[in-house]
Amino acid sequence: MSEVVNVAEMFGKNVFNETVMKERLPKSVFKKLKKTIEDGAELDPSIADVVAHAMKDWAIERGATHYTHWFQPLTGITAEKHDSFISAPTSDGKVIMEFSGKELVKGEPDASSFPSGGLRATFEARGYTAWDCTSPAFLREDAIGVTLCIPTAFCSxxxxxxxxxxxxxxxxxxxxxxxxxxLRLFGNTTSKRVTPSVGPEQEYFLVDHEKYLQRKDLVYSGRTLFGAMPPKGQELEDHYFGSIRERVAAYMKEVNEELWKLGVPAKTQHNEVAPAQHELAPIFEQANVAVDHNQLVMETLKKVAGRHGLNCLLHEKPFAGVNGSGKHNNWSLTTDDGINLLNPGETPHENIQFLLVLSCILKAVDKHADLLRESAADVGNDHRLGANEAPPAIISVFIGEQLEDVVDQLCSTGEATRSKVGGTLKTGVRTLPDLFKDATDRNRTSPFAFTGNKFEFRMVGSSDSISSPNVVLNTITAEAFKEAADILENAEDFDTAVHDLIKNQLSAHRRVIFNGNGYSAEWVEEAEKRGLPNLKSMVEAIPALTTEASIRMFEEFKVFTKAELESRVEIEYEAYSKAINIEARTMIEVASKQLIPAVVKYTSILADSIGKIKSACPDADTSVQEELLVEVSAYLSDMKVAVAALSEVADKCAAIGDNKEQATAYHDEVVPAMAALRTPADKLELIVDKELWPLPSYGDLIFEV
Ligand code: ADP
Ligand code: MG
Known part of the structure; x- marks a missing residue:
């Protein structure tokens, strides 16, 4: 037996959490801080010094030498700059360890190199990080030592x-x-706050690190840009939920332990559909903490992989031809006293508050489908959304049989009088218990599925921050709630008004409900008839950020100013162009320096062999070698032509000045030119002697972890 892991003892060990604060802070300070954390009250600046002091002592006792303001710039990953706790040496050459309230609350990284999308010129580069006390500080242990990480917001x-x-x-x-x-409209006077809860399910691939290093495409772009399908793919589905291999198991164990220490409630792990693909899901937490924790999950998955000779690929589509990776963003709204607004109860038709919430969310999703789609757009996700595996690029909502029936009743007769029940599942085996069955089956193809007491937004990319999807979900829901509350607070007869409002909202936005197969071609047609947007790529989705409706809403709720939205548009176009440019340059390099030389070598081996055979035995049949030589030479020349064409369009696009125009050109011209280069290369991989092919194959990568 291996050593016993005491999860309860380990959990949150490296977190400056409530227990630690309670122990170490004076009562009055603890109370004030807790009020900010729980009730959203403004932070009292006078307590900062005391908190900083306690935090420093706690961190130093655990070996910390440095602290950092940990933030999430618009690159989508996290950033940090470390400062040690030491003060200026005293006259006798000693140092003391210091950390003031000011250093806790505010930082000023020289952050001029982070993307700002025009919000900030480099000559006015001041950017501040501000302590977010609603997400707990934590200690990170790595080769640098132990660092106190303080979650912060980053502003100009x-x-x-x-x-x-x-x-x-x-x-x-x-x-x-x-x-x-x-809630107040329905007579709830006790709940003080409503907070979005988020549980993100994270998918990833593991490959052998040595093989990874032999693939410059993986190293530079995070995905394979060449690669023929192996004889076996995922068709047997024997990997899905399969037993976990030893090396991967050891890895997962360590990932869990690292995460538990950081207070991340890692809960579920399993093998996914594609070979070498896995998933990790934590227990849901309030949105802000869940977003931070998802960043820690991604970071930890990568870091721990290195210790096991593995590499963790978070890219949405590391391998063509097998499933890509996504992130299911489970989302609900919960009060401070534990009421989930998305809980329909046993008899949803009688739950008027739930039906109002549901109809508001349907309205919000229908009205802002483009924004929701945009929030899941990233470069890698273009390979999934709309391709035959992830939910389509069209936003629709799955609500299940039971709720659809209630909606039907409301829309047709104006009255819902019954809810379908689940009944029992007969196993047909006497020794097995009959199971209580949910009233609704699952649907795996919907981008936005109601799953019992939460919505599951399944479009998000595996490498992306889950911040944007949750910003959009929260804001569009706030807008729909506001519009409903404005009407209902002034209604003379609340019961009639709420009934009419639910019915009207459901009828007006029913078109967004779809319970069928979201992957089918018929749905694409049907969605078009219903007038639902189908934004097939990131570059098509980006403009959703700055439509009139979007600017109006984000400004009304003070989530984004117009300038902030415009800056994000610029950054996203730029990010797209840069990523495609790197992929194109990588393909050119790999093709020119590795693949073409290997194929040339193979052709000369063939030619030599033909010559030698002919001279040794003029009657021998060399037709196989000759046919191969002809075939290989033809693909080789296709490759050469394609490399030249790709270089030319990549150069052309690189020179375009306008961000939108440039991203569009990369999408329309460079992406197809990359595909044109890949085709002959993948054909050649299947013909050329494996000994000569310079890249580990798909089979080597995904079946030999
Ligand atoms: P499923 O099997 O339907 O995907 P799970 O129970 O495995 O559901 O949960 C998936 C994720 O959803 C987990 O991270 C879980 O914590 C989260 N989750 C469960 N309930 C809620 C909720 N009410 N709000 C937000 N997330 C939730
Ligand atoms: Mg799920």
């Missing part, structure tokens, strides 16, 4: 958000305020 000198946390916090406040109005 003029207060514009330069990060992914600030708008999220703003959107949480917006939905809180409006949701409380809804």
């Amino acid at each position: 000198y003029t207060g514009e958000a330069l990060d992914k946390k600030t708008p999220l916090l703003r959107s949480m406040e917006a939905v809180d305020e409006q949701a409380i109005r809804i």
